[in-house]
Amino acid sequence: MPVPNKARGVWRILIMCAWLLFACLFHAHTAQAANSNPNQLEEYQAKALLIYNIAKFVIWPEEAFTTHPNRFVINIAGQNPFGNAFYFLDNKTIQGRDVAVESWTGLNLAYDYQVLYIDSMGLQEFSHALQSLQEHHVLVITSNVDLFDAGAMVYLGVESENLIFRVNLASAHKAGLEISGNLLRHADQVYFDSSNESGGQ
Amino acid sequence: MAPLVFSLKSLLLMKTSIVTLTATFFVIVAHTALAQTPPGDIANMSLQELLAVKIVRQQQDQRTTTEATESNVPVTSPLDRKFHFNFDYIYVKFDGYLNGSQELTPQQVLWAGPPNPRPNDQYPVVPTTIEQQVLSFELSYDISDDVSVSLYIPYIHQSTEHISIVPGFSDFNITSQGLGDISTGVSWQAITSDSGTLLVAGDLSYPTGSINEQGRTPRSATMDTQLPYTMQLGSGTVDFTPAIAYVGWNDSWLWGVGADATIRFGENYRGYRLGNIYEVEGWVRYVESSWVQPSFRLTTIFWDQIHGQDSELLAPALPTNPYPAPVTNPNAFGGTKILALPGIRLSYPKGWFRGQYIEVEGGVPVYQYLNGPQPKEDWRINVSLTLNF
Numbered sequence: 202m203p204v205p206n207k208a209r210g211v212w213r214i215l216i217m218c219a220w221l222l223f224a225c226l227f228h229a230h231t232a233q234a235a236n237s238n239p240n241q242l243e244e245y246q247a248k249a250l251l252i253y254n255i256a257k258f259v260i261w262p263e264e265a266f267t268t269h270p271n272r273f274v275i276n277i278a279g280q281n282p283f284g285n286a287f288y289f290l291d292n293k294t295i296q297g298r299d300v301a302v303e304s305w306t307g308l309n310l311a312y313d314y315q316v317l318y319i320d321s322m323g324l325q326e327f328s329h330a331l332q333s334l335q336e337h338h339v340l341v342i343t344s345n346v347d348l349f350d351a352g353a354m355v356y357l358g359v360e361s362e363n364l365i366f367r368v369n370l371a372s373a374h375k376a377g378l379e380i381s382g383n384l385l386r387h388a389d390q391v392y393f394d395s396s397n398e399s400g401g402q
Numbered sequence: 403m404a405p406l407v408f409s410l411k412s413l414l415l416m417k418t419s420i421v422t423l424t425a426t427f428f429v430i431v432a433h434t435a436l437a438q439t440p441p442g443d444i445a446n447m448s449l450q451e452l453l454a455v456k457i458v459r460q461q462q463d464q465r466t467t468t469e470a471t472e473s474n475v476p477v478t479s480p481l482d483r484k485f486h487f488n489f490d491y492i493y494v495k496f497d498g499y500l501n502g503s504q505e506l507t508p509q510q511v512l513w514a515g516p517p518n519p520r521p522n523d524q525y526p527v528v529p530t531t532i533e534q535q536v537l538s539f540e541l542s543y544d545i546s547d548d549v550s551v552s553l554y555i556p557y558i559h560q561s562t563e564h565i566s567i568v569p570g571f572s573d574f575n576i577t578s579q580g581l582g583d584i585s586t587g588v589s590w591q592a593i594t595s596d597s598g599t600l601l602v603a604g605d606l607s608y609p610t611g612s613i614n615e616q617g618r619t620p621r622s623a624t625m626d627t628q629l630p631y632t633m634q635l636g637s638g639t640v641d642f643t644p645a646i647a648y649v650g651w652n653d654s655w656l657w658g659v660g661a662d663a664t665i666r667f668g669e670n671y672r673g674y675r676l677g678n679i680y681e682v683e684g685w686v687r688y689v690e691s692s693w694v695q696p697s698f699r700l701t702t703i704f705w706d707q708i709h710g711q712d713s714e715l716l717a718p719a720l721p722t723n724p725y726p727a728p729v730t731n732p733n734a735f736g737g738t739k740i741l742a743l744p745g746i747r748l749s750y751p752k753g754w755f756r757g758q759y760i761e762v763e764g765g766v767p768v769y770q771y772l773n774g775p776q777p778k779e780d781w782r783i784n785v786s787l788t789l790n791f
Contacts, residue, residue, distance in 0.1 A: 241456045242444075254449045280651070285757065289445040304692040359457045387449050 247364050248357050249286035252318060252342060255355060255366070256295050258384035261315055262377050265338035266298070273298040274314035278305040279321045312337035319353070320345045327351050335376040354378070358389075365389035485791040486550075488540040494782040496532035499728070500737075501774030508565060511728060511775045515567040520722040523775050527566040527620055527727040530573075532632060532777055535559045536582070548591040556582035558611070558635050564727075568620035576619065578629060582611040583636040585643075598650035605643040607664075611636020613672055621717065621726065628714040630729040631676070632777075638670025656687040669710050677706030677736050692749065699743040699763065707773060708732035728775050737772035739779065741765055761786045 242250070252275065266272075273295040277283060287302040294300060305317060317339050322330070324347060331352045334341055341348075342355040349356035349367065354376065356367040367390040373380055385391050447455075499506040501523060513524035535558070542552035559579040566572065587605035594600075612635045616626040647660030664679040685699035715730040725731035745763030749755065764783035772778060 241458060243458045246444075247452065247455060247457050250444060250447060250452055251449075253445065254452060293445060359459060362456050364453055364455065364457055384449070387453060 243286075244359060245283045246286045248344065249283050250289070251357060251364055251366060252316065253287075253290065253293075253295070253300075255342070255384060256316055256340070258381040259340055259373075260379040260381070261296075261338055261340075265315055265377075268313035271298055272313075273300050275300065275302045275316040275318065276305040276314040277302065278317060278319035282320065283318075312339060314339065316340045316342060318342045319348065322348065324348075324351050327353075331372075335372070338377045340373070340376065340378055360389075368392065484544040486540075486542045486544075487789040487791075488538075488542075489787045490536070490538045490540070491785045492534075492536045492538075492782065493784075494534045495780045496534075496777040497530075497780040498778050499775040500770055500772040500778040501776070503771050504774075505778075506775055512565060513567065516721075520720070522722055525725065525727050525731075526568060526720070527564055527571070529632075529727065529729055529777060530563045530565055532562045533560065538582075542587075542589075548594075550589045552587040552589070552605075554585045554587070554605070556584070556611075558582045560633055562633060562729075566620050570623060571620040574618070574620075576617040576629060576633060578612075578615040578617065578633045578635060580612055580615075580635050583607045583641070584610045587643075589645075597652065598648060601645075601647045601649065601660075603645040603647075603662075605645075607637070607641040607643065609636055609638050609640060609670065611638075613638040613670055628712065630715060630727060631674075631708060631712070631732070631735070632729045637666060637676045638672060639666045639668055639675055641666045651689070654688065654690045656689050657685065659684045672712045672714075674708050674710035674712055674732065676708055679706075680704040687747070695747040695749075697745040697747065697763070699741075699745065699765075701741045701743065702738070703741070704738050705736050707736040729777070734773055734776050737770065737774075737776065739767045739771075740769040741779075741782070742768045743782075743784075745784075757790045759788050761788070 256273070256275070275287070281304065283302075290300045290302060303314070305314075305319070312333070315338070317334060319327075319341065320343055327348055328351055331341065340355065341353040342357060343349055343353040344357045345353075346356060346358070349369065352369065352372045354369050354373040356369075358365050358367070366388055368380060368385060368388045369392045370380065370385075371393060499508065499511050508528045508530040511524060512528045513520045513526050515526065536556050537559075538554060538556040540552060540554045542550050544550050557580070559577070561575060561577045563575050564571070564573065566574070585605045585607040587603060589601055589603035592600045592602050615629045615634050617629050617633070619627050619629070621627040641664050643662055643664045645660065645662035647658055649656065649658040651657070659682075661680075661682045663681070666675050666678055669675045681701060681703050683699060683701040685697060687695050687697035689695050709732070711732045712730075715726075716724040717726045718724045720726060723731070725734075728734045743763050743765035745761060747759050747761045749757075749759035762783070762785050764781065766781045767779050770778050
């Protein structure tokens with residue numbers, strides 16, 4: 202019995218795979234475009250944008266950029282809930298520095314990042330880590346209200362289907378960070394002392 | 403296909419017709435017309451606009467656990483990337499023989515021929531080395547936060563070197579290649595916590611791989627004859643593979659344990675059924691770096707003998723038993739092996755590339771006990787590319 206021509210079958214499979222891949226690449230590209238509807242955003246896409254906007258209104262001391270003077274680094278701790286939501290930062294800058302989004306490696310003793318987003322950590326562990334983070338001028342942002350109460354500088358939340366944020370100004374000042382009034386006037390709550398008693402809005 | 407003791411899955415065949423290509427073209431054109439604001443514009447939203455936008459909430463306990471594909475149990479991602487492609491290349495080499503735990507060379511398995519009596523564990527035709535290569539494509543889609551469906555298409559190439567006492571075939575090579583058994587599957591993230599997830603899955607494999615592969619063997623000097631079980635591309639039966647896995651994590655480590663079984667039903671039309679396969683494994687991956695993540699996997703595989711037999715593989719005139727080669731003897735299949743597989747995952751964690759990765763895993767069996775004499779695995783390597791959209 203003659204051996205069938207296998208080459209034709211191989212090409213059919215490869216062509217099918219190539220079309221499937223092309224169609225799904227196109228789907229992904231237009232799906233990203235569809236998500237930019239300004240009237241509606243997914244939660245972590247909106248939070249990624251808010252982190253970007255907040256970073257533009259915070260002033261870091263120059264020593265916060267000693268390790269990498271031309272980079273502005275946003276670190277995400279633990280399991281990353283943002284996925285690819287920071288894609289819009291490609292080729293973007295913050296305060297004249299190229300933006301990078303990286304995973305937080307826990308004991309990064311170089312502290313060569315400016316923003317740390319963290320949602321999940323034991324309170325005792327966080328309290329120990331916060332002092333070092335403040336000493337190294339790191340802006341700590343969280344969606345965990347317990348961590349905000351424990352001293353994180355910015356809290357991101359959703360209320361009545363809208364994004365809100367709260368600022369712990371005392372904690373930010375301990376980190377040597379100055380936060381613009383143009384940002385604070387949009388905050389849901391601003392706390393001026395370490396007890397997180399609301400100071401206004 | 404007995405010596406390939408990893409699960410082979412199946413899929414419905416799609417024809418690359420002009421109709422399909424034309425339909426795809428119009429879908430793409432229509433989708434383009436409906437596309438909304440380019441992604442770059444959302445970065446220009448003012449703070450006021452951003453705080454006025456309606457937010458679509460995500461569930462708080464979702465995690466990106468695509469790492470859990472380690473245990474062959476696809477895991478759904480709660481985020482935008484619902485399509486997952488995996489391109490896999492696997493190479494397995496068999497060299498030498500085992501009878502139980504006793505090592506044998508091919509020459510020790512080769513029967514010297516008449517007038518020498520033929521021991522039951524010697525054969526006139528003996529494979530020396532076997533190389534099996536599989537190129538596979540898997541597509542999975544998250545139909546919900548907890549459930550994924552998948553499609554698996556393998557393409558197989560095999561090559562076997564032989565020695566024999568048959569004149570004109572003292573040493574020869576046979577090859578086979580083509581589509582393997584395609585499969586569809588579903589997986590379910592049954593339980594999820596902040597530190598782990600339990601996954602349950604089931605795959606159904608369809609007999610799309612050929613069990614009629616033929617080639618030039620010592621059975622005939624003038625025409626192709628049926629090739630042994632190891633050279634066929636499929637099982638010829640509908641097979642079901644249930645799987646369960648637990649994946650745990652912390653900031654630095656990812657680990658998991660899993661088990662699966664390939665259960666074959668009925669007999670194929672050639673009168674046999676490949677042995678069931680049972681697999682248990684544990685693995686660990688160091689994930690502190692986003693760029694380079696080393697891993698280690700320990701896999702134990704048990705597989706059964708072949709039930710029934712293909713009558714075209716018999717040579718009734720042979721003394722002692724009618725099997726001309728060990729790979730034609732259904733009783734010389736099955737056994738236990740433990741594989742130690744170090745690996746490494748490489749990724750570029752920025753922009754679109756975040757979540758995509760290349761993985762290389764390879765290793766050797768650290769233990770084999772085979773119903774023999776049976777070709778023993780020498781080493782294997784697996785190179786995998788995973789893309790998420």
